[in-house]
Amino acid sequence: MSMDSSFEPSTIESKWYAQWEANGWFKPSGRGEPYSIMLPPPNVTGTLHMGHAFQHTIMDTLIRYHRMRGCDTLWQLGTDHAGIATEMVVTRLLATEGSPGRNELGRDAFIERVWQWKGQSGDTIERQMRRMGVSGDWSRTTFTMDDGPSEAVVETFVRLFEQGLIYRGMKLVNWDPVLKTAISDLEVVSEEEDGKLWSIRYPLTDGSDSLVVATTRPETMLGDVAVAVNPEDERYAHLVGKTLRLPLSDRDIPIIADAYVEREFGTGCVKITPAHDFNDYAIGERHRLTPINIFNDDATINANAPAQYRGLDRKAARKTVLADLEAAGLLVEEKKHKLMVPRGDRTGEIIEPYLTWQWFVKMDGLAARGLELVESGKVRFVPENWINTYRHWLGNIQDWCISRQLWWGHRIPAWYDDAGNTYVARTEADALAQAAAKHGGAAPALRREADVLETWFSSALWSHSTLGWPNEAAMAERGFDRYLPSSVLVTGFDIIFFWVARMIMMTDHFTGKVPFKDVYITGLVRDKDGQKMSKSKGNVLDPIDLVDGIGLEDLVAKRTSGLMKPQDAPKIEKATRKDYPEGIPAFGADALRFTFASLATHGRDIKFDLDRCGGYKNFCNKLWNAARFVLMNVESGAIAPAGTAAATEAEKWILSRLHHCLAQVEAEFAAYRFDLVSQALYEFTWNEFCDWFLELAKPALSGDDAQAAASTRLTLLTVLETLLRALHPLIPFITEEVWQNVKGRLGIAAPTVSLQAYPRAADIAVDAAAEDEIEWLKTVVSQLRRIRSEMNLQPKLTIPLVYAGGSASDKARATKFAAAIGFLAKVESQRWLDAGEAEPAASTAIVGELKILIPLAGLIDIGAEKARLEKEIKRVEGEIGKCHAKLGNESFVANAPAAVVDEMKQRLAEFTTTLAGLREQAGKLGAL
Incomplete structure (x- = not known):
């Protein structure tokens, strides 16, 4: 193979993905320690968004990393049916097409249309995931309404019902009057809006007095069943137990005392409407008040309200109620008021607390167990502070409303007879058998429950239903015992309760296992x-x-x-x-993936800046060009045999730096710090390998030392190949393409880098002495380049170099690296200042005890150099001032670690030496 002159992502990405998938390299190998991840299934409602792409990148990076470490990796892929969201998408699609609507089609025809949409959307999502490089096992991809998960849903429901943990009851729920279904808290968005607060007079039944009640929803007073005051409020103590005549409704309601009421808010009197407010519902239960529901499912007024309001929309009802109150002289005040308004995240309509029959799961016992599993460490949160969110939610848990008034989803396995009896069964035949037994042998006609289960119910089973539960044959085939618990769940903090907690509870309850060992909580993009x-x-x-x-x-x-x-x-x-x-x-998939990894901190939010993609596209270009340089230079000579020792200090240095890089990468992967993984690999690739080692290698490649040239070629290839393996989990496409060009030069016959061993720091030697040597060389060259830049010397112009002072080590290093310094800094001559010889007028850099002088004669404008020195003197004086401030701070000296204080003292000494040299040089220029 040969590499193109420039990196073009579009020419390589589809090619390599097709080969990876066709060869089955994403499937579990069956060898090594199991490492599994269950993909949070994206909804089949269209296309993937940035949050999906971000989390998929993180999961793919983990899977590729552990696959290369020899683990038996399973990334279980799949999609979610997403009941409400998908019904809405298809309903809108039908309207756009001018086709008959949901109700006109009827349940069966509508569901058939949704299945058509699912096929289209699912295919789109899978294509997008492939474009991002997702290396999951596509042969095992699962949809939440496939036969296997559907069997798990029915089995779970029936068992929970038989255990007394599922029941049907009339309770208050979040109700979307447009969709006409209950929705979860996650689907309710509450934001502050401008509203009004109305004060209404409620007269006592005996006409002796009245109470004034403030409300933001006057129309719901038609369902009031009481007015509450605080039991400690002496203003109303004498009225508790008496009754009020409810305005407009001709009903008497009691005055009750409840500690929920805040004495200082408004008049200290609160209307209690249990059927239309969650707090009121709780008060109603405490005081055994019978709730009155005044709404139909579309939020129009029903027959429980006085006749003149029936059929009115809630907005129209409000206007009418207010007008009638004013006419009766009972509207005391109207004023502007800020309030939190709950709206459905899909319809944008105000959500009603609505009293309706629903199916529920009892959560107390399940939640206690779910909390115990996390508190005991069997499930670990990363970052660990998210356990507080988990703990808070489970500590305040309510029974879980699992039914939805939809058509698309898992239909609840319950049947009813005309007598109102309920039969929960795995099949209709089982339900009929139950009914026959109850009725003495002849089964009555049964009707199936119309409601479906909310999406989170089936999602809560995802970890074990995708591994075949409850079908024993499927469990054996799909590796239930091997891959459960999975290694890590990667998900957002917004669904810790809605999904993470419920998976922990359900998986433990039915399998005796936790669903995952770690939960890595990402920020939101x-x-x-x-x-x-x-x-x-x-x-x-x-x-x-x-x-x-x-x-x-x-x-x-x-x-x-x-x-x-x-x-x-x-x-x-x-x-x-x-x-x-x-x-x-x-930008290409690799640049986007690297961007995501670099942003994957442990913070709550991820600010995505498109400019960073451009930066990481440049990084890919840099890697590509570095590889082309290595391959072009390797072609010019024979490769040294494997095992040849590094001959030059530069080789020993780059290998030692590679060791440190890989050690950090290994530690950061274990800590889920993908930002630090990417930073370590970026810094090594760009700064140490490309900017320094490739330059340091050039003198050896072109020099007369054949051994140094041969070993340098081998080291160039070895480090490049190792780096490609290290980078592969993050940027799989470019690394595969380059690796295919490199592998033959090193005698590697493997078909893909994705199955090669991930490099380990322990396999690469550390050479501290070489690091010290090359760091000295880098400092000298960097100082010379800085001076050249500040003096505006042309890149091709060679300069003379004079050394002064310095230690024996400086002199030895200057001799050893003379050729490298000459090459890297364009130096034409190098000499040491003779004893007693006066320093020439020169631009000076100071490295420890060593002075590096570039004689100015014929090179620069003396005035410009004086200005440069004055600027540098001010900078160094500023640094000295900072050191003095730190060391003069008694608190810092007393509390900082001794090593930090010693480092500060060392910095002060170095800056002081540097300042003395700069002032000396400035004095010499001043004499010219």
């Missing part, structure tokens, strides 16, 4: 300004657009189509044209 990415804000980035690039007009069209509020389109278009005047260039 936001834009560069820290704003949440959303279509309505117009700041969404499609990861594939960053991989392949997208033109401005296509980007504008993409961001402005399908908006919930079409009026936002002009604003979004303007912002898009401003931020991306030329569209988004193609």
Whole structure:
């Protein structure tokens, strides 16, 4: 193979992915320690977003890393049916097509249409994952409504019901009146909005007095069942137990005392509407009040309210109620008020607390066990502070509402007869048998429960249902005992309760195992300004657009189509044209992956800046060009046999630095610090390998020492090949392409770098002496390059060099590295100042005790050099001032580690020596 002159991601990415997958290299090997990850299944509602791409990069990096470390890796892939979200997408799609709607189609036809959409969306998601380099086992990919997971759902439901942990009851739930279904807390977005606070007078039944109640929802007073005051509030103590005449409803309601009421808020009187407020519902239960539901499922007023309000929309009902109160002289006050308004994240409509029949899971015992498993360390959170969030949620848990009034999803395995009896069974035949037994032999007609289970119910089983549970044959085939518990779950902090906690509880309850050993909690990907990415804000980035690039007009069209509020389109278009005047260039999957890894700190938020992708595209180019340099120089001579010892200090140094890099990478992988993994590999690749070792190798390659030339070629290849293996989990495509060009030069016959052993620091020797030697050389060359830059000397211009002072070690090193210094710093002559010889007027750099002089005669403008020295003197004086401030701080000296104080003293001594030399040189220039 031969490498192209430039790195073009599009020409290599599809080629290598197809080969990896076709050869089955993503499948478990069956050898080594098991290492498994269960992919949080993305919803089949369209395409992947940046959060998906970020987490998939992290998971793929872990899988590739452990695969190369010899583990038997399983990355279980799959997708989620996402009941509400998918129903909405398909409903909108039908409207766009002008097709009959959901209700017109009927349940069976609508579900068939959703399955068609699932096939389309699932294929899109899988294509996107492949473009990102996902190395999961596609042959095992699972959908939450496949036969296996569906069997697990039914078995779980039936067993929990038989154990008394599932029940059906009428309770208050979050209700979306547009979707006409219960929704989870995660699907409710509460934000502060402008509203009003109305004060309403409630007269006592006996007409002796009245109470004034403040409310933000006057229409719900039609369902009031009490007014509550604080039991310690002496203003109302004499009224507790009496009744009020509920305005507009001609009902009497009691005055009760409850500690929930805040005496200082408003009038200290609170209307209690248990059917339409969660706090009121709890109060109602404490006082055994019967709730009155005044809403239909579409949030219109029902028959439980007075006749004049029935059928009104809640907004219209509010206006009518307020008008009637004012007419009756009972509306005391209206004022502006800020309040938190709960809205459905998909419809944008205000969510109603709604009293309705639903199915629930009792959570007390399950939650206690779930907390115990984490507190005992059987499941570990990374970062560990997220255990506090987990602990808080489980400590305040409520029974879990698992039913949804949808068609798309796992239908609840329950049947009813006309007498109101319920039969929970694995099949309809089982339900009929139960009914026959109950009715003395003849089974009555049964109707199936129309509701489906919420998506989180099936997701809670993901860790063990994907491994075949409860089917023993499937469990054996899919490696249930080998891959459960999985090694790590990678997920966001926003679903610790909704998914992580429930998986821990359910997997333990049914298998006796924890679902995973570690939970790595990632931050949420936001834009560069820290704003949440959303279509309505117009700041969404499609990861594939960053991989392949997208033109401005296509980007504008993409961001402005399908908006919930079409009026936002002009604003979004303007912002898009401003931020991306030329569209988004193609960065390639590797650059995007490296960007994600570099951002994977242990923080809560991830600010994604597109410019970083450009920086890491440059990194890929740098690696590509370095590889081409190595291969071109290797072709010019024979490779030394394997085992040839490094002959030059530069070789020993780069190998020693590689050891340190790999040691850090290994430690940071164990700590899930992908940002530090990428930083260590970036610094070594760019600064030490490309910027220094390739330059240090050139004198040896072109010199007369055949042994040094041969060993340098081998070291160049060896370090490059090792580096490619180290980088592969992060940037798999470019490393595979380059490695294929390198492997033959080292006699490697393996088919892919992805199955090669990940390099270990322990296999590479540390040479502290070589590190000291080369660091000296780097410092000298860096100082000479700095002076050349500041003096504006042309790159091709050679300079004379004079050494003064210095130790015996400096003199030995100057001799040893004379050729390297001459080559790297364009030095034409090097000599030491003779004893008693006056220093020439020169530009000076100081390295410890050594002075490096570049005589100025014929090189520079003396005035410019004086100005440079004055600037450098001020800088060094500033550093000395900082050292004095630190060492003069008694608290610092007393409390800082001794090594830190000693380091500060050493810095002061070095800066003092440097300042003396600079002042001396400035004095000499002043005499000219």
